[in-house]
Amino acid sequence: MTRHVIIGNGAAGVTAAEEIRERDPRGHVVVISGEPYPMYSRPGLAYVVIDEVSDQQVIARKPEWYSQERITLLFGKAASIDIAARYVHLEDGRAAHYDRLLIASGARAVPPPYPGADLDGVLYLDTLDSAKQMLAKAKTARRAVVIGGGITAMEMAEGLAHHGVDTHYFVRKNTLWSTVFNETESKLLEQRIVGRGVTIHYNTEITEILGGADGRVRGVRLNNGDDFRCDLVGAAIGVKPQIEFARGTPIQVDRGILVNDRLETTVPDVYAAGDCAQVWDRWSQKHMLDVLWPTAIAAGRVAGANMAGAHQTYMKGVPFNACLLFGLHVTAIGQLGGGRGDDGEVLQHIDRGSSEVWATRPQSYASAWSQDGANTVRLVLDGDRLAGALIVGRQTLADPLRDLIEHQTDIRPLLPHLRAGGAAMAEHIQQFWRNTIHS
């Protein structure tokens, strides 16, 4: 009987376990979970902190599911891998022997790179425990500062404001989510954020988190030298693959674990999937990180199948995320391009819920734009194909555009309408999509 060991109990790990169980009913499947919970929905944490869902409900698989599927759930953190003897050693001294190993250990929030990051009151929205901690702290805090340019930072700000904390959102640039949003899109979101009582400070950076004698946050120092009083600092400046245990082994590692299109690492019988895997991207012709739920699910499925003996190829799909920020629906698909060149530093750490692909754009590209009040559609065109789309507000075009981008549909008949832009563009796109799916 084959012993399958999976490091990581998230979207990729659990999907792989499920896939292995389906293909190999008799094999052993062991899932190592670094957190003391069954699998929960990490994107769901954003809804836990705004009370849309309870911290119990966000747990997606109950313990019974593991016993039903005969999957052994082991609570403990992986410390090292013994490639020669095929053992995963845990921090508590236990070890698990494997025939096939999947590394799906995910990514963790990066602490702020300035003094004071270890103070009591520096919050993350990264794990279920961190979400619970945020809720507990929000009860007594009066004022919070949130830093970070991506979705997670805005979700933290929304959560803190929801619990009555005077929330100040510090943005380094003069627009929100500058790697993806343009100015108009940023303004639309700004209206929502301000409407919920959050104060936005543009062009503001922190140089230090100030603490009191009790070790708690009492403020932050800004880049202009001013001090700003606050009890909490929400930090969402990016995540980084959690792969320390794989360093120093023959497994080749860059920012994440490098895998080929079958999700195999450079060591036989060792696979990687999810946030920790750096996967070959056919769009940009590079190994790229995706910190997205759907890609983790898709990769977990392929890795699981291959571990159980299949020969599947993982085609990295078009990065896609649909999110709800301060009540505003935003869907990002494919290449949207702020460009990495102008701000490599921002992309040093990728944000949770985002893809490196978003910040890229095709070599030569054109864009199309349509706005109808608070609803906008922005398209990035690569010749006669669509490369990316950002839909804010009304979401009727989200599915059609995703289809057209994923299938690389030839959109030549649509081009004149895209150039014209405006409100009619939406109708034309929908019409074109309906015709293509029926033909």
Place this chain on the structure above:
Amino acid sequence: MTREILIRDLSKCVVCDVCTTVCKDRHGRARMNLEGPRFPRYQLPNVCRNCPDTPCVTACRLDGMKERGGRTFVTDACKGCNKCVEACPFGVVTLLPIEHKKKEGFFARVLGLARSAEPKAIVGHVASDASRCVQCGVCGYNCPQGIQVRDYARRGKTVDDPRCVRCGLCIEVCPRGTLRWDIAPEIPSPMFRADKCNLCDGYAESACVKECPTQALLRIPADERLLNMNEALYHETVGKYLAAADDRRHSGGVK
């Protein structure tokens, strides 16, 4: 219009039950009963108290419960999701199966107050798009029937659980647009609808107040303080209105 509540003057009431009978005649169900907290001379029947903070309206995510002129009432947007029933602190909102809803009375129709005929029932199910689902569980958390919708969404399946009441709340609350009706663009007929006293909204008078043979039932302005069950406060507030009502009765001008 000020907020009003119904009270019963125990010194007048002969417990003939005419009030609940006429209520049932008018609305198809007695929306009130004569239980409820009692004080020496008066009592609060179990009926909507038009709370100033309107928890039923706050709980509704579908515009199915509205507040207007100090009254809360169920609108046509109600899909029977049960949230108002859970939210009501006095337990006076109920779900009624749509089929059992009584037709509007003769006068209501003559006066043009009748609601349009119920649309023909369309059976639909909640369908899902697995690639959008992140398993956050907001759907199941809101489901009045406790269906774990995400277990369907994970596989891109249609929710075929027989417990589904087709309220559509999961579709409404899903933050990622994972869920939709499988019969687009139509919306299926909901199976339930909330029902509560709205002080006979749309009628000239409240049936129970009008028909009470001993004028024991009264609609009085709802003092904020009435929500706290404090006897001293009741004497101070309700007593005043009872005395005024007595005066009107004696002078023959009973409302």
